[in-house]
Amino acid sequence: MSALASVAGRRRLTQAELDLVITAHERFVAGKPGGKRASLRFANLSGLDLSNRNLTEIDLSASILDGTRLIRARLERANLFGCDMRKADLRQAILIRADLRGCCLRGANLSQADFTQADFREGQVAIPHARKGLASLTHEKRIGEADEVNFSGATLDGSQMTGMSAFAADFTDCSMRGVKLFGANLKDANLSGAVLDNADVRGANLEGANLQGAVVSGSDLATARTSGANLTGALASPTPQASARAKDLFELMMANHAWCESGGKRGTPAKLDGEDLRPLADKLKGVRLTAMSAKGACLVGLDLSGAHLQGANLEGADLRCCDLRQADLRGARLAGANLTKADLRGAHLSPLPLGVGRTTAAGLASARLRYTQFQVADLTQAAFDDADLRGADFTGAKLAQASLRTDITQAIGLKP
Numbered sequence: 001m002s003a004l005a006s007v008a009g010r011r012r013l014t015q016a017e018l019d020l021v022i023t024a025h026e027r028f029v030a031g032k033p034g035g036k037r038a039s040l041r042f043a044n045l046s047g048l049d050l051s052n053r054n055l056t057e058i059d060l061s062a063s064i065l066d067g068t069r070l071i072r073a074r075l076e077r078a079n080l081f082g083c084d085m086r087k088a089d090l091r092q093a094i095l096i097r098a099d100l101r102g103c104c105l106r107g108a109n110l111s112q113a114d115f116t117q118a119d120f121r122e123g124q125v126a127i128p129h130a131r132k133g134l135a136s137l138t139h140e141k142r143i144g145e146a147d148e149v150n151f152s153g154a155t156l157d158g159s160q161m162t163g164m165s166a167f168a169a170d171f172t173d174c175s176m177r178g179v180k181l182f183g184a185n186l187k188d189a190n191l192s193g194a195v196l197d198n199a200d201v202r203g204a205n206l207e208g209a210n211l212q213g214a215v216v217s218g219s220d221l222a223t224a225r226t227s228g229a230n231l232t233g234a235l236a237s238p239t240p241q242a243s244a245r246a247k248d249l250f251e252l253m254m255a256n257h258a259w260c261e262s263g264g265k266r267g268t269p270a271k272l273d274g275e276d277l278r279p280l281a282d283k284l285k286g287v288r289l290t291a292m293s294a295k296g297a298c299l300v301g302l303d304l305s306g307a308h309l310q311g312a313n314l315e316g317a318d319l320r321c322c323d324l325r326q327a328d329l330r331g332a333r334l335a336g337a338n339l340t341k342a343d344l345r346g347a348h349l350s351p352l353p354l355g356v357g358r359t360t361a362a363g364l365a366s367a368r369l370r371y372t373q374f375q376v377a378d379l380t381q382a383a384f385d386d387a388d389l390r391g392a393d394f395t396g397a398k399l400a401q402a403s404l405r406t407d408i409t410q411a412i413g414l415k416p
Contacts (some may be wrong), residue, residue, distance in 0.1 A: 001040035010044040010064060016047055026054045051089075082123050092412075105146045111372060112153040112391055118161045126341075153341070153371040153391045173370050175321055175341050178303070193340060193370075195321050199303060215300055217319065219280070235300065235318075238276050246279035253280075253287060260308065261286035270299050310352050311360070332359040338368040345373050350380040350398075375413075389414075 012019075019040050028035030039059045046066040054074045061081040068088045075095045080103055084134040087107040102123020122143045132344045144164040152172040160180045168188040177197040181204045188208040206221070208228040229304035249272060258267030269291040277284075277294070283301035293313040300318050305325040309332050316336045324344045331352025351359035361381040369384075371391040378398045385405040394413035408414040 010042050012044040013040075013048070015048050018050070020047060022050065022053050022055070025058060029054050029056050100144060103144055105144070105149050107148070108146075109150045110149050111156055113151075114155045115159050116155055117158040118156070119159075120146070120164045121132050121160050155341075173340050177321070193320075195301065195341065217300075235298070238278050242276035243279045245275070249275060249277060250280055250283060253284065253289060255290070256290070256292055257288045260290045271294065277302060329362055332362050334367050335363050335365045336367060337364070339364075339372045340368055340370040341372065342369075343373045344377050345375045347374075347377045349382045350378045 002316045013167050023038065024034065024036040025038035026035070027033070028037045037057065037059075038055075040063055041061045043060070043063045045060075045063050047068065049069040050073050051071040053071050056074050056076045057078060058075070059079045060083060061079045063083050065083055065085045065088050070088060070090045070093050072092045073090070073094070075093055075098050078095065078098045079099050080095075080098055082102040084104050085108050086104055086287065088105070088109075090108060090110045090113050092111075093113045095118050096114055098115070098118045098262070100115075100118055102122070104274050144161070146166040149169045151166075152170050152175055153174065154171075155175045155178050156171075157175055157177045158179065158202075159176075160361065161184050162180050162182045163184060164181075164389055165185045169186065169187055169190070170409055171186075171189055171191045171194050173193040173326050174191075176199055177195055178199065179196065180200045182200050183203040183207045183236060186209055187205045189206070190210045191206075191214050192210050192212045193214060194211075195215040196219050197215055199216075199219060201219050201224040201375075204224040206224050206226045206229050209226075210230045211231050211234050212305060213233040213235075214231075215235045216231075217235060221231075252270040252272065252399050254269035258269040259269060260267075268375060270289065270293070272292065272294040272333055275298045276292065276298045278295055278300055280302065285306055286306040287304045288308040289312060290308050290310045291312065292309065294317055296312055296316040297314070298318045299314075299322055300412050301321045302319075303323045304327055305323045307324070307327045309327055309329050311331045311333075312329070313333045314337050315333050317334075318338045319342050320338055320340045322339070322342045324342055325348050326346045327344070327348070329344075331354075332349065349360045349362035349364075353359050362379075363383045364387050365383050365385045367387045368382070369387050369389050369392045372393070374392060374394045374397045378397040379394075379402050380398050381401045383403040385403055389406060389408055389411040392411045396413060397413065399414075403413070409416055
């Protein structure tokens with residue numbers, strides 16, 4: 001398979017023509033009468049606007065999308081093979097399992113986009129003749145190009161980036177669990193705060209890269225080139241001692257669960273301050289951990305969905321990429337905690353009743369909440385004073401009487 005690499009021979013669409021094609025495509029995706037799947041191969045869509053459109057499974061291979069606006073567009077399983085996407089705006093777009101092989105993304109803004117299991121690998125690109133155009137083609141292999149691209153806050157879990165060039169790209173606070181970076185060029189890239197659990201970095205060029213505070217557990221950096229890289233505060237795999245404690249820690253949590261189930265007659269609240277809880281993985285899903293204390297504990301990537309954490313003390317804890325969907329965090333203490341890229345959709349952080357006329361509000365003062373998902377969460381009376389809300393999404397959240405004495409200009413769903 002090959003794709004063209006220049007504008008030669010491409011049909012230039014107007015915004016009105018494009019809108020008609022996409023409207024029919026959206027009807028096709030929704031299964032409505034009159035729908036037709038869009039095939040816009042070899043098209044010139046530069047500078048046009050496809051923001052907020054449903055482009056699921058669209059074929060845009062070999063097209064020019066230079067400067068195209070695709071903010072919050074849905075591009076699941078889209079064919080973008082060999083596209084020229086320089087300076088495209090893909091903020092918060094959804095590109096799950098999209099085919100981006102051989103794409104040029106130089107200068108694009110991919111902040112907070114979802115590239116889960118997307119393919120950025122090498123592609124064979126067709127080059128039209130300078131005078132004869134499409135009538136005479138030559139072919140060359142082209143690596144995925146993402147030099148100096150803004151990926152900040154994006155999700156790249158399980159994506160294929162083998163051999164890709166992302167020189168000096170910004171991967172700040174990205175979720176990159178299980179990403180394939182074999183032989184990729186990330187020289188001078190900013191990976192500070194990124195979560196690289198079980199990433200394949202064999203032969204990757206990480207020279208001069210900033211990995212300060214990154215999570216590199218399960219990633220063998222010894223197989224990568226790391227000369228001059230900043231690994232200050234990088235979080236490695238759990239130690240053998242932490243793994244050995246997993247059984248005892250789980251028993252403490254089960255005692256907490258029993259304490260909740262029996263109304264305090266059996267068991268006791270768990271005290272897990274400073275512990276590395278990562279070896280517990282998904283064992284805490286839905287567990288009753290009311291009044292648990294895990295100050296300064298490491299819970300990176302844990303599945304705590306549906307967990308009962310009323311009144312829990314999680315001050316200063318590391319909860320990056322945690323799944324806290326539908327969790328009950330009423331009255332929880334999360335001051336200074338790191339919840340970057342955590343999922344709190346539908347979570348409950350409203351006040352916890354303590355008795356007649358007495359409640360305690362959830363506290364998230366000075367918490368790091370970059371790119372945290374709070375959609376449809378109940379945040380009534382929650383305190384966010386001095387919290388870092390960059391990229392946090394509050395769409396549809398209940399915020400009655402919440403305290404937001406902090407910078408909210410870079411948050412989503414909040415009005416200054």
